[in-house]
Amino acid sequence: MHYLEKELGAFLGQPDAFAFLDSGTCDGIWYWDLEKPEHEYMSDGFWQALGFDPTKRQHLASEWQNLIFPEDGATALANFERHCADPSYPYDQLVRYKTADGGTVTVRCRGLAVRENGVPIRMLGTHTIIHDTRAIEIDRQISRMLELSSDAILAYSDSGGVIRWNQGAEVMYGIPESEALGQDPDTLTEAKCGSSKREIKAILDSGQAWSGEVTRKTRDGKVVITSTKIQRVEVSGDRTLLLQIDRDVTEHIEAREKERHLTRELHHRVKNLFSIIQGLVRLSFRPARTDDELADNICARIEALGKAYALSMEPEHDKTVDLHTLVRQALGPFNRGMNTVQIDGDGFPIPLNDISPLSLIINELATNASKFGALRTPDGRVSVTWDNCTDDNGRDMIELVWSEVNPETMSLNEPETTGFGTRLVALSAKQLNATLNQDWTNQGLICKLVIPFAQCDNQNHA
Amino acid sequence: MSEQDGQRPLMGKKVLIVEDEMLIAFDLMDTFGDAGAAAIGPAGTLEQAFATFEKDETDVAILDIDLRGVSVFPFAEALVERNIPIVFHSGHGTLENLEMRFPDAAICPKPASREELIDKVTSLLETPD
Numbered sequence: 086m087h088y089l090e091k092e093l094g095a096f097l098g099q100p101d102a103f104a105f106l107d108s109g110t111c112d113g114i115w116y117w118d119l120e121k122p123e124h125e126y127m128s129d130g131f132w133q134a135l136g137f138d139p140t141k142r143q144h145l146a147s148e149w150q151n152l153i154f155p156e157d158g159a160t161a162l163a164n165f166e167r168h169c170a171d172p173s174y175p176y177d178q179l180v181r182y183k184t185a186d187g188g189t190v191t192v193r194c195r196g197l198a199v200r201e202n203g204v205p206i207r208m209l210g211t212h213t214i215i216h217d218t219r220a221i222e223i224d225r226q227i228s229r230m231l232e233l234s235s236d237a238i239l240a241y242s243d244s245g246g247v248i249r250w251n252q253g254a255e256v257m258y259g260i261p262e263s264e265a266l267g268q269d270p271d272t273l274t275e276a277k278c279g280s281s282k283r284e285i286k287a288i289l290d291s292g293q294a295w296s297g298e299v300t301r302k303t304r305d306g307k308v309v310i311t312s313t314k315i316q317r318v319e320v321s322g323d324r325t326l327l328l329q330i331d332r333d334v335t336e337h338i339e340a341r342e343k344e345r346h347l348t349r350e351l352h353h354r355v356k357n358l359f360s361i362i363q364g365l366v367r368l369s370f371r372p373a374r375t376d377d378e379l380a381d382n383i384c385a386r387i388e389a390l391g392k393a394y395a396l397s398m399e400p401e402h403d404k405t406v407d408l409h410t411l412v413r414q415a416l417g418p419f420n421r422g423m424n425t426v427q428i429d430g431d432g433f434p435i436p437l438n439d440i441s442p443l444s445l446i447i448n449e450l451a452t453n454a455s456k457f458g459a460l461r462t463p464d465g466r467v468s469v470t471w472d473n474c475t476d477d478n479g480r481d482m483i484e485l486v487w488s489e490v491n492p493e494t495m496s497l498n499e500p501e502t503t504g505f506g507t508r509l510v511a512l513s514a515k516q517l518n519a520t521l522n523q524d525w526t527n528q529g530l531i532c533k534l535v536i537p538f539a540q541c542d543n544q545n546h547a
Numbered sequence: 548m549s550e551q552d553g554q555r556p557l558m559g560k561k562v563l564i565v566e567d568e569m570l571i572a573f574d575l576m577d578t579f580g581d582a583g584a585a586a587i588g589p590a591g592t593l594e595q596a597f598a599t600f601e602k603d604e605t606d607v608a609i610l611d612i613d614l615r616g617v618s619v620f621p622f623a624e625a626l627v628e629r630n631i632p633i634v635f636h637s638g639h640g641t642l643e644n645l646e647m648r649f650p651d652a653a654i655c656p657k658p659a660s661r662e663e664l665i666d667k668v669t670s671l672l673e674t675p676d
Contacts, residue, residue, distance in 0.1 A: 352638065353613070353637075353638035354638070356656065356657045356658065357568065357571075357638045357657055359657065359658040360568070360638070360658040360659070361568055361570045361571055362658075363571075363574065363658045364568075364571045364574030364575075365570050367574050367661075368570065368573060368577065438567075438615055438616075441568075442569070508573070509570070512569035512570060512572075512573055513569060516567070516568070516569040516591060
């Protein structure tokens, strides 16, 4: 009798060996001498299952090593090494063998290292032939799909670290599987999380899945925020593995932050607008007028501000508003049809910051025209035209000309030049960094406003 | 307006106004003018603020934080160095780091009443430094 067969008989007397054999309905038993690894006992059933005559085979490891598919042999070898190093890591995989008649058989090959003082000296294994290969094919497909996923999918044990690290994880963290194996995934990705490790472990140990946001780092230091889900699963017996899926939500989080920023910005603008209205109302009281007139003036100005604000809030006006749109809207309330208001000029982008002062200027000019100037007469007209020009220093400017035409040449009231309206035009022009020239003619007002166009380009408001 | 009936609490004080919205700026000029102060400015940009500050003596400064997208903080730091008290008058009233960066500054969130502004300035000027 072969010495290993004899020794195996004695070993099978131990309860855990019996239990092991009992759990596997097997197509062969093997028993390997790890101290002299060329020697391996293979049962008769082992060879019969592969279609060979047991009496013609030797008890040498090279016998099966010549028959196993090389890539499966490599997987088995890797698992063998891990199992030797870590008893909680199962030696359990599907491998393909060439049969005696030249066919292929898929075998589930499981094994258990026999240790002496913790050092593996023997390995007992079983073979189970898998007759229905469809399930294996589905497993292979799922496995391939997991590889293709852009989520990071990993499996690891508490003591042994990562055993599976898909391509998604390699891409997401810039860490190849070969370097991730055996490592603690949280250490590897410098994970930071709102929940402590102990809290997470308590949830996982209770059998529930844990999910939450985790901030991690890639190999080259880039921050990745992941929506992570972890579940503890039983692998065999009381051995467990942790399965983890990380989805990269960095962009979503950044979008959320951007939205918060925009909301803050909006609050700021609204508060600013209230403050402007406050100033507008208080300044309108100087000099004091009749209540009705005061109320009308203030309301018209708030309306102009409100419209300018609405214009700046339209989503298509990301950073600028077209000058044409702005002028047309500001003059809307004064347009009585019949070419009362003529607007002519190329499109120019006006920065959002300049909308309010420009709208207020046009509102004041139009208000004055309807009180004292051309718009006071039935046939009076206003034309607003603009063109680009350069100033003395060669900077790009927009020259906007407001001119009133009054065909009746009827007596026009001399406009007031000390009221708040005049001051408002001057203040707004100052805010635009514009030069203002006003000329009162018997036709009405001719007003020339030269606005720097350069400030449209270096507009750096967030 | 109560401050017009009462005393002019800021008589002779020089108040620098830094604000890019001219309507707000001139309302502030009037507000402090009515309270007896000499209102200086308004400066609508960071450069104008530095230029006005170099030119004119200043007892206290009212600062808008966001000047057409440019932060007023560099100017505020220059004021702190010269021990000039600051009132931030801004819609950004909840900026977390404002109180940390400028612990001695007063904050007046927009929209603020005239009384609030004058009270803040008056108490800043009363505090011995």
